[in-house]
Amino acid sequence: MTVEAAMTGPESAIGRRETKTETILAERVAALVETLELPDMPVAGQPLPAGFHWLFFTPFVRRSGLGVDGHPKTGGFLPDTGLPRRMWAGGRISYHAPLAVGAVAEKESEILNVVEKNGRAGRLVFVTVRHRISSGGTLCIEEEQDIVYREPPAADAPKPVPAAAPEGAAWTKEVKPDPVLLFRYSALTYNGHRIHYDRPYATQEEGYPGLVVHGPLVATLLQDFAHRCRPEGRLARFEFRGMAPLFVDDSFTLEAAEGETPDSLSLWARGPNGELAMKAEAVFGA
Numbered sequence: 001m002t003v004e005a006a007m008t009g010p011e012s013a014i015g016r017r018e019t020k021t022e023t024i025l026a027e028r029v030a031a032l033v034e035t036l037e038l039p040d041m042p043v044a045g046q047p048l049p050a051g052f053h054w055l056f057f058t059p060f061v062r063r064s065g066l067g068v069d070g071h072p073k074t075g076g077f078l079p080d081t082g083l084p085r086r087m088w089a090g091g092r093i094s095y096h097a098p099l100a101v102g103a104v105a106e107k108e109s110e111i112l113n114v115v116e117k118n119g120r121a122g123r124l125v126f127v128t129v130r131h132r133i134s135s136g137g138t139l140c141i142e143e144e145q146d147i148v149y150r151e152p153p154a155a156d157a158p159k160p161v162p163a164a165a166p167e168g169a170a171w172t173k174e175v176k177p178d179p180v181l182l183f184r185y186s187a188l189t190y191n192g193h194r195i196h197y198d199r200p201y202a203t204q205e206e207g208y209p210g211l212v213v214h215g216p217l218v219a220t221l222l223q224d225f226a227h228r229c230r231p232e233g234r235l236a237r238f239e240f241r242g243m244a245p246l247f248v249d250d251s252f253t254l255e256a257a258e259g260e261t262p263d264s265l266s267l268w269a270r271g272p273n274g275e276l277a278m279k280a281e282a283v284f285g286a
Contacts, residue, residue, distance in 0.1 A: 051216070054216050085206070089146045090241035165274055173225055208245065234286065245277070
């Protein structure tokens with residue numbers, strides 16, 4: 001792994017780059033297929049399913065290198081914003097070419113933008129990171145991730161009211177996220193964020209009513225759902241944004257409808273009370 005540039009403040013991280021190389025191990029792919037109970041089991045040489053690239057290239061650091069929340073401390077590749085809470089708010093993924101299971105792949109990451117804002121929720125810092133994953137000299141996946149850093153909410157701050165999920169779904173699928181699903185997804189993706197497996201921390205420190213379902217887990221399920229809705233198509237682009245948290249043991253629904261163009265689908269995750277938890281768009285290519 002190589003890291004370029006030095007940091008003096010959050011904005012100075014713009015342009016910072018990092019490169020990692022990893023083998024797309026069939027064993028880890030199989031473990032996620034079993035965890036999500038998907039019907040198709042890709043083997044070496046076959047394309048990696050959409051969203052499964054999040055199994056790889058995640059830093060695994062010493063415990064002394066972790067923050068209180070279980071994430072690796074900032075100040076290396078990601079900027080030190082001085083804010084304790086972070087969340088992956090959404091992203092845009094382009095699938096240019098198949099990434100084969102068993103292949104050696106390289107991920108080049110670059111911080112595209114750092115923006116600081118102040119609002120009713122206090123100070124916020126938005127970091128946009130671009131990743132390019134290549135194998136054998138071919139660009140396979142290009143992705144932009146939106147990461148938000150924020151202050152802890154005040155104890156008396158009103159809870160945000162989520163928007164209602166759209167109506168008119170043509171396809172639906174129910175998902176019940178139990179603690180084992182969250183634990184296994186955390187383990188497979190090397191995600192140490194304590195809100196996903198440490199209930200006392202999630203409820204007492206971060207003020208959630210229970211363990212929080214991973215945003216990338218929901219996004220992965222939505223990508224597989226898009227494939228089930230359009231089995232003849234090739235997913236070329238997927239864009240998603242988290243709108244409201246989902247919690248362990250509360251069933252939610254994956255839903256989809258025809259998109260604005262013939263080659264697209266509108267997708268969303270409906271929470272147990274009808275709230276819009278995640279919205280997404282899938283675009284298919286030839």
